[in-house]
Amino acid sequence: MTAPSPMTASRPRTGRRAAAALVLLVGCLALQPGAEAATPAVPAAVVPDLGREILAADDGWAAEGAGTTGGSAADDAHVFTVRNRAQLVAALDGGSSVPKIIRIAGTIDANTDDRGRELGCDDYATGGYDLPAYLAAYDPRTWGGAKPSGPQEEARKASAARQAERVELRIGSNTTLVGLGRNAVLKGASLQVRDADNVIVRNVELRDAYDCFPVWQPNTGGLGDWKTAYDTLWLRGATHVWVDHVTASDKGHPDEKEPTHFGRNYLRHDGLLDITNGSDLVTVSWSRFQGHDKAILIGNGDTVTTDRGKLRVTLHHNEFDAVVQRAPRVRFGQVHLYNNRYVVPEGAAYRYSIGVSTESRTVAENNSFTAPGHIEVADLLKSWNGSALAQSGNEFNGFPVDLLAIYNAYNSGSERDLTADVGWTPTLHGPVDSAAAAAKAVARGAGAGRAG
Numbered sequence: 001m002t003a004p005s006p007m008t009a010s011r012p013r014t015g016r017r018a019a020a021a022l023v024l025l026v027g028c029l030a031l032q033p034g035a036e037a038a039t040p041a042v043p044a045a046v047v048p049d050l051g052r053e054i055l056a057a058d059d060g061w062a063a064e065g066a067g068t069t070g071g072s073a074a075d076d077a078h079v080f081t082v083r084n085r086a087q088l089v090a091a092l093d094g095g096s097s098v099p100k101i102i103r104i105a106g107t108i109d110a111n112t113d114d115r116g117r118e119l120g121c122d123d124y125a126t127g128g129y130d131l132p133a134y135l136a137a138y139d140p141r142t143w144g145g146a147k148p149s150g151p152q153e154e155a156r157k158a159s160a161a162r163q164a165e166r167v168e169l170r171i172g173s174n175t176t177l178v179g180l181g182r183n184a185v186l187k188g189a190s191l192q193v194r195d196a197d198n199v200i201v202r203n204v205e206l207r208d209a210y211d212c213f214p215v216w217q218p219n220t221g222g223l224g225d226w227k228t229a230y231d232t233l234w235l236r237g238a239t240h241v242w243v244d245h246v247t248a249s250d251k252g253h254p255d256e257k258e259p260t261h262f263g264r265n266y267l268r269h270d271g272l273l274d275i276t277n278g279s280d281l282v283t284v285s286w287s288r289f290q291g292h293d294k295a296i297l298i299g300n301g302d303t304v305t306t307d308r309g310k311l312r313v314t315l316h317h318n319e320f321d322a323v324v325q326r327a328p329r330v331r332f333g334q335v336h337l338y339n340n341r342y343v344v345p346e347g348a349a350y351r352y353s354i355g356v357s358t359e360s361r362t363v364a365e366n367n368s369f370t371a372p373g374h375i376e377v378a379d380l381l382k383s384w385n386g387s388a389l390a391q392s393g394n395e396f397n398g399f400p401v402d403l404l405a406i407y408n409a410y411n412s413g414s415e416r417d418l419t420a421d422v423g424w425t426p427t428l429h430g431p432v433d434s435a436a437a438a439a440k441a442v443a444r445g446a447g448a449g450r451a452g
């Protein structure tokens with residue numbers, strides 16, 4: 001295994017103020033014809049060092065308390081530039097909490113062995129696992145509604161464990177994972193921040209956390225459904241996390257191209273970003289969630305009452321493009337959702353955008369929704385046992401809309417009406433723009449490769 005190469009020449013700087021000062025300094029030098037030429041090191045340093053940047057003092061829930069600094073305090077021995085899975089795994093150091101900055105250069109595929117050889121689903125399959133045999137064994141017409149068990153399910157589990165060992169990558173406390181330049185990609189991985197604090201993920205495209213071995217769950221949703229294992233990014237028991245200028249999608253393997261088995265879409269992907277199990281103080285900004293079914297789940301169970309008072313999340317200046325549902329769906333959390341841009345292309349599958357579930361207290365301000373004619377304002381919200389949503393300044397196809405009033409007017413009675421009283425007012429946030437201005441800025445500036 002190749003060891004990650006430590007970056008030299010990185011000077012400890014604290015965030016964008018220093019970078020901005022440097023830009024000003026260079027500008028001043030340029031204005032003085034008589035001034036001595038700058039040292040050759042200066043032009044390179046003008047490119048902001050994203051790895052050393054920290055979350056601004058008021059930028060959403062992740063700024064609460066000690067704020068979010070990620071690996072900005074790393075010493076030079078813990079600044080890594082990684083170009084393949086083996087180097088990335090070595091730099092992550094088993095989820096250690098030593099301050100570290102990990103810079104992804106180019107495209108890294110998580111589905112590779114330690115020598116860098118690509119691994120396909122056949123390479124993971126073991127114990128005689130075979131999809132046609134699996135389908136024959138658990139066909140509801142013959143197997144019925146019991147949970148799959150027996151040789152094919154055992155083989156599926158063993159095969160899945162082999163893939164999980166490759167693609168699940170754990171990020172520890174005090175870590176910044178950042179794309180280098182404009183084209184950093186991490187393919188096939190499920191990044192997991194588990195029981196960790198103070199993590200930054202920025203400027204990287206996270207693509208196609210593809211599950212080779214979905215499991216059949218006969219009792220899901222009445223008709224049964226396929227359950228996949230991997231969230232592209234999963235925050236579980238994670239606090240102070242800043243996700244910024246990330247692009248997350250299924251690119252390469254869109255689920256709508258997958259076949260139907262047992263009458264259900266054979267899904268290959270789970271969430272793009274799931275925030276669960278007591279996670280708290282999270283800011284997701286200037287990111288792009290694209291071409292996916294279930295994008296962001298905040299709180300994964302109505303009975304997980306330990307999430308009460310936690311799951312405080314700010315989502316701002318993100319784009320949800322061709323997302324079918326969960327943008328986000330919230331249980332328990334105090335979520336501030338402002339200045340996001342939602343785009344449903346003509347012909348794309350769509351269920352709803354904002355999911356209001358048990359004890360959620362979402363404040364949705366100045367978001368912009370663009371959707372084709374068959375989608376109505378009442379479709380944008382869905383409630384399962386929700387009770388409240390505060391909203392203002394939202395626009396639908398260019399017109400101001402009151403999401404709450406319209407939801408309640410169309411509510412069929414299977415759910416109670418929602419009130420506007422969420423019991424809190426967001427205080428940690430930057431300037432809130434009009435929905436229209438934010439939509440333009442997001443279209444231009446959100447996603448990987450557009451930071452700095």
Ligand code: CA
Nearest residue numbers: 231270271274
């Ligand atoms: Ca999930």
